[in-house]
Amino acid sequence: MNTNKQLATSATRIASSNHQIDESKICPRARAIVEKLTAANYQAYLVGGCVRDLMLNITPKDFDVVTDARPEQICKLFSNSRMIGRRFRLVHVYSNRNFIEVSTFRAVADASKQRHTEEANNGRILRDNTYGNIEQDAIRRDFTINALYYDLASSEVLDFCNGIDDLRNGQIRIIGDAYTRYKEDPVRMLRALRFKAKLGLQIEPETAQPITALGSLLRDIPAARMFDETVKLFHSGSSVKCFNALRDYDLLHILFPYTAQSITQDEQFLQLIYAALANTDRRILTGKSVNPAFIFAILLWKPYCELLESAQSERVPISETVWQAARTTVVDQSTLTFIPKRLSIVICEIWRLQHRFHKRKGRKPLQILMHPRFRAAYDFFCLRTEAGEVDPAECTWWTNIQHANEEEKMEMVNTRQQHK
Ligand code: ATP
Ligand code: MG
Numbered sequence: 001m002n003t004n005k006q007l008a009t010s011a012t013r014i015a016s017s018n019h020q021i022d023e024s025k026i027c028p029r030a031r032a033i034v035e036k037l038t039a040a041n042y043q044a045y046l047v048g049g050c051v052r053d054l055m056l057n058i059t060p061k062d063f064d065v066v067t068d069a070r071p072e073q074i075c076k077l078f079s080n081s082r083m084i085g086r087r088f089r090l091v092h093v094y095s096n097r098n099f100i101e102v103s104t105f106r107a108v109a110d111a112s113k114q115r116h117t118e119e120a121n122n123g124r125i126l127r128d129n130t131y132g133n134i135e136q137d138a139i140r141r142d143f144t145i146n147a148l149y150y151d152l153a154s155s156e157v158l159d160f161c162n163g164i165d166d167l168r169n170g171q172i173r174i175i176g177d178a179y180t181r182y183k184e185d186p187v188r189m190l191r192a193l194r195f196k197a198k199l200g201l202q203i204e205p206e207t208a209q210p211i212t213a214l215g216s217l218l219r220d221i222p223a224a225r226m227f228d229e230t231v232k233l234f235h236s237g238s239s240v241k242c243f244n245a246l247r248d249y250d251l252l253h254i255l256f257p258y259t260a261q262s263i264t265q266d267e268q269f270l271q272l273i274y275a276a277l278a279n280t281d282r283r284i285l286t287g288k289s290v291n292p293a294f295i296f297a298i299l300l301w302k303p304y305c306e307l308l309e310s311a312q313s314e315r316v317p318i319s320e321t322v323w324q325a326a327r328t329t330v331v332d333q334s335t336l337t338f339i340p341k342r343l344s345i346v347i348c349e350i351w352r353l354q355h356r357f358h359k360r361k362g363r364k365p366l367q368i369l370m371h372p373r374f375r376a377a378y379d380f381f382c383l384r385t386e387a388g389e390v391d392p393a394e395c396t397w398w399t400n401i402q403h404a405n406e407e408e409k410m411e412m413v414n415t416r417q418q419h420k
Pocket of ligand 1 (some may be wrong): 048062140146147185
C-alpha cells in the first residue's frame, strides 16, 4: 500500500520527468528511515532544505524526514533514536554518531486556539507542538522554497505553496504575512538573508520589506540560538555576501553592535573583516576546517583593541589589561550571541598572541611557535598584514621562522638588528 499517495491529495505533484533530482545525492540513511516508516503504514517524506537543494542540484548537507507518526511512535520503530526539543518535539534517529531529524507533521501555531502552543506577548512562538496534516505542515514552514516534500516511493515532489515556481524564478518568498511570520520567529529574517547569499536568490519585495524595521526583535531571541544562527551565516561558504546582506538590511548593528560601531570609524578594520571572510569562504569551498572562534576573533578585534587602549595604565601590567579587555569584549558580545567558553578561550588566545608576535628575540618566539593556537594566530596576523595593519616584514619573519631549521631559527632569534 502506498500510504503517501493516499493521503496527500491537494498538492501540485511534480513527476520525475519534470524535475532533475539526482537520487544518488540522497543520503541512504534518510532513505532507509523513510522506507521503514512507510512500510509501517505511516506517511513519510524528505522535506525542507534538502528537497530545495536537490532541486538546485546541490548536495544537501543534512536531510530532514517528516511523517504522520507521533514522536513516541517514531521512537518505537527506531531503537537507535532519541526524542529531543522543547519548542518542537522531534526525534533524532542515529546511525553511529550521525543522526537524521524526524519530525511529525505540525500545524500553524495559534496560541489563542491551541493548548499546545505558547506565545510571548510580542507574538513570538515559544512552544509549538500542535500536530497536523501535511498541508498544515507545509504552511507553517518559513519560505515557499523550503516547503517542498519529496516522495521517495513515486519520485515526485509535492508542492503546497508554489515553491517550485519561486525556486525556478529565484525568489525567496515567506509563507503568509511577512510581519506576522517574522514576529512569530525573528530568526526567519536571518534565514532569508542566508539563503539569498548562499543560493544566489532574491528576497521577494514583500518578504524583504519588514526586515529592517523588525530587526530589533532579534534581541529577544535566546543568545544560544543566535550563536548557532550566526555561525550558520558565517560558515555558509558565502560569508562575504551574508555580511553584506546584514549591513544592507541594517542588522549588523543588532547582531554585532560593537563591530558595527568600529567599522564606521575604521576603514582598515572593514578591510580586515572582508579579507578574513573571503579566506573563510575559500577554506569552506575547498573542504578545509574552520573554527567559529576565528570569525568572532576577527569581528571583535577592533572593539577589543579600543577597550584595551582605554584600559591601559602604567599601574597595571599589560598582560593583565590584555586579558581583562579580551574577557570584557567577549562577555559583552555574549549577551547577544552567546559565545561558548571553549571558543572564548581560543578568541582570547588569538588576540594575546597578536601582541606577542612583536617580540622576536630570545626564547619567546620559539615558545610562541609551540603554542597550540599559533597557527590560528599566525593566520590572523597575516590577514592583519593584508589589511595594512601590520608591517609585512614582521609577517614575513614569522613565515620564515616556521620553515627554518634549528640552526637558522637560533640565528633569527639572536640577530638583534632585525628586531624592532
Ligand atoms: P540548511 O540546512 O541548508 O541551512 P534548511 O532550510 O534545511 O537549510 P533547517 O534549519 O535544516 O534549514 O530546517 C529544515 C526545514 O525546517 C526548513 O527547510 C524549513 O522548512 C523548516 N524551518 C526551519 N527553521 C524554520 C523556522 N524558523 N520557521 C519555519 N520553518 C522553519
Ligand atoms: Mg537543513
